[in-house]
Amino acid sequence: MAKEFERENDRFQIINPGKCKHVNMIGDVLSIYLSKNETNGTLSILEDRIYPGGGPPSHIQTREFEGFYILEGELDFNIDGQKVTAKTGTVINIPPNVVHNFKNNTNSIVRMFVIISPAGLEKMFEEVGTEIPDGDYNRNISNYSPPSIEEKKRLLEISKKYGVQILELNFSIYKFIITILNFHMLIQYSYIFFLSLRPGTYQIYKYIFLCLEYAKNSTFNSK
Numbered sequence: 397m398a399k400e401f402e403r404e405n406d407r408f409q410i411i412n413p414g415k416c417k418h419v420n421m422i423g424d425v426l427s428i429y430l431s432k433n434e435t436n437g438t439l440s441i442l443e444d445r446i447y448p449g450g451g452p453p454s455h456i457q458t459r460e461f462e463g464f465y466i467l468e469g470e471l472d473f474n475i476d477g478q479k480v481t482a483k484t485g486t487v488i489n490i491p492p493n494v495v496h497n498f499k500n501n502t503n504s505i506v507r508m509f510v511i512i513s514p515a516g517l518e519k520m521f522e523e524v525g526t527e528i529p530d531g532d533y534n535r536n537i538s539n540y541s542p543p544s545i546e547e548k549k550r551l552l553e554i555s556k557k558y559g560v561q562i563l564e565l566n567f568s569i570y571k572f573i574i575t576i577l578n579f580h581m582l583i584q585y586s587y588i589f590f591l592s593l594r595p596g597t598y599q600i601y602k603y604i605f606l607c608l609e610y611a612k613n614s615t616f617n618s619k
Contacts, residue, residue, distance in 0.1 A: 409430070409434060411429050411430070414427070416428055416429045417431075417522070417527060418527065418528040419521050419522055419525035419526065419527055419528065420525050420526045420527075420528055421521050421524055421525030421526075421547075422450075422452065422524070422525070422543035422547050422548070422551060423447060423449075423450045423543045424444055424445060424446050424447065424450050424451070424452075425444075425445040425528065426442050426443070426444050426445075426518075426521050426525065427442060427443040427444075427445075428440065428441075428442050428518050428521070428522070429441045429442060429443065430515075431515060431518050431519070432514075432515035432516050432518070432519070435515055437514055437515050437516065438513065438514060438515060439511055439512060439513040439514065439515050440511070440512045440513075440515040440516070440517065440518045441509075441510070441511055442509075442510040442511075442512070442518060442521075443467070443507060443508070443509055443510070444507070444508045444509075444510050445505055445506070445507055445508075446469075446471065446498070446499075446500040446505065446506040446508065447500060447505055448500055448501075448502060448503050448504065448505070449499070449500060449501075450499070450500050451471070451497060451498045451499035451500055452497055452498070453497060453562055453563070454474070454495055454496070454497040454562075454563040455495070455496070455497065455555070455560055455561060455562050455563060456492075456493055456494065456495055456496075456560065456561045456563065457492060457517060457558075457559065457560050458492050458493055458559040458560070458561070459492055459514070459516070459517075459558075459559045460492060460512050460513060460514060460516070460517050461489065461490065461491050461492065461512070461513050462489070462490045462510065462511070462512055463487070463488070463489050463490075463510065463511040463512075463513075464482070464486075464487070464488040464489075464490070464498075464508055464509070464510055465485075465486070465487050465508065465509040465510075465511075466482050466483060466484050466485060466486045466506070466507075466508055466509075467484070467507040467508060467509050468484055468505075468506065468507040469484065469500070469502060469504055469505065469506030469507060470482065470483050470484070470500075470501075470502055470506065471498045471499070471500055471506050471508065472498060472499050472500075472501050473488060473496065473497070473498045474496060474497050474498070475488070475490060475494065475495075475496045476494050476495055476496065477495070482498075495563060516558070517558060517560070519558070520554060520555060520557070520558040520560065523554050524547070524550050524551050524554050524555075
């Protein structure tokens with residue numbers, strides 16, 4: 397990690413602006429100023445730049461407190477089901493095991509100061525994202541690219557190692573499975589319908605009952 401110190405054996409650290417590791421992760425750019433290696437695992441300090449339309453999926457971190465301070469711009473947070481619009485100067489503290497996400501619904505880049513304690517989650521950012529060399533920082537910082545399918549898959553796989561649950565991506569997979577199951581049920585019920593065309597009240601009643609069951613299940617699964 398590129399840092400500038402007054403002396404290498406100092407007991408304190410001075411990091412000049414922009415002289416740190418920059419990571420492009422699912423469309424946002426994270427500047428990691430202090431990681432677990434520099435703070436003995438106590439905390440990590442980052443600056444997050446969230447581009448228009450950017451922001452992480454709904455997730456839970458099971459180990460860390462996350463503190464957010466909006467340096468510039470406006471972010472829409474969803475914290476434990478409560479929607480909050482965080483403007484410049486707003487501070488938000490999120491403890492472990494709380495569902496949350498945020499999104500930049502404006503047309504400008506949002507800058508946010510992030511403190512994570514205990515440290516370590518920044519290693520997930522490094523593992524999932526792509527490092528931006530210092531020389532390309534000013535050029536790449538202005539180029540936004542939406543996360544690819546490969547990045548989303550990598551986030552879903554790697555996040556488990558860090559105790560992070562990505563709820564939004566898991567729910568999308570769940571909805572896909574439910575859709576397949578419902579389609580399979582629809583085929584079964586169509587078959588029963590053709591059987592019910594034969595003379596006999598029992599088949600008609602059975603068809604009506606199964607259609608009602610299908611409607612109930614579809615309504616439940618769509619919520």
